[in-house]
Amino acid sequence: MISIKNVSKIYSNGARALSNINLEISKSEFVFLVGPSGAGKSTLIKLMYREEEATRGQVFIDTINLSRLNPKQVPLLRRRTGVIFQDFKLLPTKTVFENVAFAQQVIGKSKQEIKVNTLNILELVGLSRKKDSFPSELSGGEQQRVCVARALVNKPQILLADEPTGNLDIDNAWGIMELLDKINREGTTVVMATHAMHIVEKMAKRVVKVEEGRITDHKLGEAY
């Protein structure tokens, strides 16, 4: 599903973020990226949705070589990968429903389709009752659920999560983890960067440890 081959990333200011990374992630896997701050986790995730390009090496999603993608094709890739962040990134002037609908409007879905999909996905993340609330009226956990709904509403095969629990208290964090686990069990590949080790240990999934831009440790989850 995701294949990273001999990838190095040097930012234009000269900062070396990743050195010779090799990583294979199969369909329906759940993978944690762990490591200290500044290790290169976010950079690795950005390469997967082509927010950044590898300086050397190749990143594949299925058979698509991301460094061969022309700018016009990038939006098409984005529709196959959902992304969520620590800081949510919701539109404050739109309601929960509108925020989720937005992701479908921009790719040209019909009104009817959007309505059905949005209500279904809000049901899945447990926010049906809050569909007309604005983000500022929600708790952090609820806001992150909206983001998950927005990331998943176009049915991507991959969900990328960069510190999704970073701004949440323990209860809300577990709520999000249960949601991600449920989504993963329904077939979506999940890659999550985090340094919340208590979560990583309890989930017992595959763990990739990144330090100073290199993979330094690799544990398989209980399923293997």
Added chain:
Amino acid sequence: MLNQVSFVIVQALVSLKRNIWLTIASILTVMTALILLGGSVFFLANTSNLATSFESQIEIAVFINDNQNREQVIDLRNQIQVMAGVDTVELTAKEDAIIEFQESMGSSSLLEDLGGINPFPDKITVKATDARLVEGIANQIAEINGVDKVRYGQGILEKLIQFTDWLRWIGIAVVAAFAFASFLLITLNIKTNVNSRENEIQIMRLVGASNGLIKWPFFIEGLLLGFIGGIISIGIVGIGYNWLLQYIITTLAFLPVVADQMFMISVFALMLIGGMIMGVLASVFAVRKFLK
């Protein structure tokens, strides 16, 4: 496709409405910018009109030698008529000149009083197409056989041309400065607008919106802001200019003014189209920064 078109339009309208204060501020900015621009164009038109009207009062008086007969005088006139830079030529025969003078004096017996001798020479009045050509033409005419004297306000002419040049340059400088100022105002304003929505652009990119779809709402907003600001500023400049014209015509009647309808309509069109083009261009440049 149709879904996306309606999304783009709704998106533009909704964001104009949701950010109503920013929208109002933008419209006021565009309006101010276009009032400066339109006002300065009217200023330029009038200064340049004033300059032309001053210059058009310059004429060359050519006095003919007494020994020339009528045929020769007419020949002279034709000769001057075809010279380069000559606009109009008017012959005043000596018989007409004295009658004119008589009438202006209120006397009917002047010629008899003078013992039947007409002191007026034949005169040809020449106007040039451009005040700058007057001196050259006058010198050329002075060389012609049969010409006695040439008068054109020697000495004053140069000062007048200096003054009218200066008037025109001021007009052009004012238009250039205000056009630049209005471009700056509109660009800065729309840039702020777009920057304040970086978040939105980022999210659109994230969920797979094509660059075109991201740009279009901003284009439409820029166009609408330019249009609305343009209409309001046309109203204000139109009413203001007409009021000023009335005032000048009634109190400073000697001052020539530009009141040509076609010209006014073209200035208003310039304001409207200029506003919309600046609105769209500013949007394009502002959004481009966020699209990789």
